[in-house]
Amino acid sequence: MRLPVAGIVALAVAFAVVVRADVPVPRFTRTEPVAGQPIVADAGDGLVWQGCVAGRTGSACSGLVSPYTWEAALDYCQDLTWAGFTDWYLPNVTELASIDDDTRVDPCADPTAFPGTPSVDLWSSTSNAGLSCAWTIDFRFGDTRCRGKTGTYFVRCVRRGP
Numbered sequence: 001m002r003l004p005v006a007g008i009v010a011l012a013v014a015f016a017v018v019v020r021a022d023v024p025v026p027r028f029t030r031t032e033p034v035a036g037q038p039i040v041a042d043a044g045d046g047l048v049w050q051g052c053v054a055g056r057t058g059s060a061c062s063g064l065v066s067p068y069t070w071e072a073a074l075d076y077c078q079d080l081t082w083a084g085f086t087d088w089y090l091p092n093v094t095e096l097a098s099i100d101d102d103t104r105v106d107p108c109a110d111p112t113a114f115p116g117t118p119s120v121d122l123w124s125s126t127s128n129a130g131l132s133c134a135w136t137i138d139f140r141f142g143d144t145r146c147r148g149k150t151g152t153y154f155v156r157c158v159r160r161g162p
Contacts, residue, residue, distance in 0.1 A: 028113035032059060037083040040113045045098060046161045047091075050082055052116060054155040061116025067152035070134045073123040077157035088157040093126035093135040093144065095158055100142045108142040121145065121153040 025043055030051060032038045036058050038051025052058070054076055055066030068076055073090050080088040100108050109117040119140035126135045133146035136153050147153060 028110060030113050033083045039083045039085075041161055042098070045095075047095060047098070048085075048159050048161040049099065049114075050080070050088065050157040051114070052156075053118060053120075053122070054157075056116055059115075061114075065118050065120065065154055068123065068155055069152055070123055070127075070147075070149035073153070073155045074125060076155055080157050082157070085159055087159050089159065090123060090125040090155065091158040093124040093137070096122060096124045096137050096156075097144070099156075100137050100139065102142050105141055107139045109139055117156075118154065121147065122156055123147075123153050 027042060027044050029041045029043070030038055031041070032051070038059060038061070040049040040051050041047075042049065052061035052063075053065055054068065054073075056063040077088045077090040080086070082088060099110075099114065101110050102108065104110075107114075107117045107119045111117075117139055119138075121136035121138045124135045124137065127149075128134065128146045131146065133148050136145050136147045137143070138145060
């Protein structure tokens with residue numbers, strides 16, 4: 001039996017809906033709205049991540065990684081224009097820990113969502129009350145550490161989506 005074109009289109013749409021219903025939504029979606037400036041949307045918490053650590057660009061996140069003191073990291077994110085957005089901030093330790101993939105090491109990051117992530121400490125905005133340190137997450141093994149704020153570590157900014 002031969003279906004008219006409208007019937008074939010309706011059947012194809014119905015089939016696509018049935019097939020798509022069983023496909024899980026990926027947690028991370030990586031896009032590049034501005035050439036060389038990728039972003040990663042996290043369906044789990046609605047955050048949007050700078051697709052590359054500070055100093056790296058492009059779809060593969062190549063280039064030299066730039067270290068910052070804690071104060072400079074706060075300023076870097078606050079002043080950042082990336083992928084057409086200007087509302088970036090330094091993530092708190094809980095937000096940063098949400099992209100630390102404890103099923104991986106060296107680096108502890110999803111390589112599809114976050115390619116080129118170096119195995120280094122990344123700053124969080126969370127400061128340890130009463131101490132002159134702030135929390136970092138080591139993306140080599142996933143450890144959380146309190147580092148002196150004048151030390152230089154690395155940065156990945158975040159913003160609220162969409």
